[in-house]
Amino acid sequence: MKSYKYLFFDLDHTLWDWDANASETLFDLYHRYDLGKYGVQDEVTFRDVFFHENAKLWADLDTGKIDKFYLRNNRFRIVMEAANANMRSVNEDLLVDINSNFLVECSKKKKVIDGAFEVLDFCRDQFDLHIITNGFEEIQSIKMEHSGLDQYFDKIITSEKAGHKKPSAGIYQYALKHTGAVLEDSLMIGDNLGTDIKGARDFGMDQVYFNPAKNSHQEEVTSEITQLTQLIQLLDK
Numbered sequence: 474m475k476s477y478k479y480l481f482f483d484l485d486h487t488l489w490d491w492d493a494n495a496s497e498t499l500f501d502l503y504h505r506y507d508l509g510k511y512g513v514q515d516e517v518t519f520r521d522v523f524f525h526e527n528a529k530l531w532a533d534l535d536t537g538k539i540d541k542f543y544l545r546n547n548r549f550r551i552v553m554e555a556a557n558a559n560m561r562s563v564n565e566d567l568l569v570d571i572n573s574n575f576l577v578e579c580s581k582k583k584k585v586i587d588g589a590f591e592v593l594d595f596c597r598d599q600f601d602l603h604i605i606t607n608g609f610e611e612i613q614s615i616k617m618e619h620s621g622l623d624q625y626f627d628k629i630i631t632s633e634k635a636g637h638k639k640p641s642a643g644i645y646q647y648a649l650k651h652t653g654a655v656l657e658d659s660l661m662i663g664d665n666l667g668t669d670i671k672g673a674r675d676f677g678m679d680q681v682y683f684n685p686a687k688n689s690h691q692e693e694v695t696s697e698i699t700q701l702t703q704l705i706q707l708l709d710k
C-alpha cells in the first residue's frame with residue numbers, strides 16, 4: 474500500500490462497538506421497563522427487532538428521507554410495533570423515556586472493536602488521526618470520551634458540523650479543510666460500503682473497507698480487511 478499521512482476513521486461499528494454497547498443497553502432497558510408485560514417476548518427479541526428497524530431508519534437518515542428528530546421520536550414506537558407489543562398499553566411517555574435513556578446510557582458504554590487500541594497505538598505517532606461520522610454531534614463526543622478513544626484523535630468531523638453526510642463529497646471537503654489534510658495523502662477507514670467507502674472513493678480518497686462479516690460485494694475498494702489489526706501490516710512503512 475502507498476504511504477499516507479492522514480487517516481480518517483469512521484466511529485460506529487469501525488472503532489466503537491455499536492452492536493455490543495447497544496445490546497447491553499437494550500437488555501437493561503427491557504428489564505427496567507418490564508417490556509415483557511407489554512407483550513415483547515424477551516430481551517433478545519427486543520434487541521434483534523431494534524437492530525433491524527434501527528438499521529432501516531439509519532439508511533433512510535443517510536439518504537435524507539428522514540431527519541434525526543423523526544428517528545428519535547419514532548424509533549421505539551416502530552420497534553415496539555414490530556416486536557408485536559400490545560400498542561394499546563404502550564403510552565407516548567414510555568417511548569420517549571426509553572429513547573432518551575437509550576441515547577444517554579448507550580453513549581456511555583465503553584466497548585471498542587477488537588484490536589482498536591492496538592491499531593491506534595501503532596498509528597498515533599506516525600499519522601494525523603481524525604474521525605468522520607454521520608452520528609449525532611452530542612452523542613459522538615460522549616462515546617469518544619467514555620471509551621477512551623478521544624485521546625487518539627485530533628478532529629471529530631460530524632455530519633452536523635459539516636452540514637453534509639457521508640457519502641456526500643461535502644463532508645470530505647469539509648474534513649480536508651478543517652484538518653489541513655491533503656487528499657492524496659489521506660485514507661478513509663470504515664465499515665459502511667455505501668457511506669464510508671463509496672463516499673471517499675467518489676471524492677478521490679483512498680479507502681480501507683473494514684468488513685468483519687465478510688459480506689460479498691461488487692464495489693471497487695483500495696483495500697479490504699476483516700480484522701482491524703490487519704491495518705497495522707497495511708500501513709507499516
Ligand SMILES: [Mg+2]
Binds near residue numbers: 483485
Ligand atoms: Mg460505521
